[in-house]
Amino acid sequence: MDQLPALTGIFFVLTTALTILLFHGASFFSKTVLRVILIWLGFQTVITVTGFYQVKEFITLHFLVQIVPAFLFIVVLFRTSKGQLFLDSLDLPTLTLLHIIRIPIELVLFWLFFYDNNPAISIFEIRNLDFLAGLTAPIMMYLVFIKNTWGKKTLLIWNFVGLALLMNAVVYGVLSAPLPYAYVDSHQTNLAVFYFPFIWMSCCIVPLVLLSHLAAIRLILQSEPLYPFLA
Secondary structure, eight states: OTTSOHHHHHHHHHHHHHHHHHHHHHTTSOHHHHHHHHHHHHHHHHHHHTTGGGOGGGHHHHHHHHHHHHHHHHHHHHHSHHHHHHHHTSOHHHHHHGGGGHHHHHHHHHHHHHTTSSOGGGSSSTTOOTHHHHHHHHHHIIIIIISOOSOHHHHHHHHHHHHHHHHHHHHHHHHTSSSTTOOTTTTSOOGGGGSTTTHHIIIIIHHHHHHHHHHHHHHHHTHHHHOGGGO
16 A cells, blocks of 8 residues: 555545535535544544554454444434434435445546556456446436436436445455455455545445435335425
8 A cells, every 4th residue: 555646545535525525415414414424434544543454363353343333324224213214304316416426436446456456346347337326426416306307217226226336346345355255356455445544435435325325215215295206
């Protein structure tokens, strides 16, 4: 990671900030939402810079600290009444637009690959087309919410496709991480996920993108009273 240009980290920090800003906007700028995200990022930052994720003897267990809490939190949101109320209060257009951040994320992954910190499978290969969700997000935003040309079914299908693309990217990202079970593109492992600020990819950006898809799907399926033009 030493040879990585500082600009890469700066660009990624700005991308993370944009992701948080968009989700904060989707929550109608809830202070609680922003506070929770920033506390979680702060915690992950502290344990990362202290070398927590570089302890090879416990690397698998430590890796779970990156991803499990955020995903459990998403489960709690969908399984509790207060969580469901929060999900139903989110702004569907902003949740759709949020996915534009998948474009700069792919640029960061390419940057990391160029400096031997990310496997080729994680970038623009046939097995990772996640950037397509980012490219089509503003199109969906315009045609569904501004022009009202496309409706509920199209937006629902797009979210399911985007969710599948995300899961595909996550699976290959995990399998190419420097873990005991990693086997994808093993000559160049996914080192970045254990260093600051790229730790934010798995602990913050991916969960927010996932939550945006799941919350959007929930809103669409309950959309008649909230967004009647989608019917």
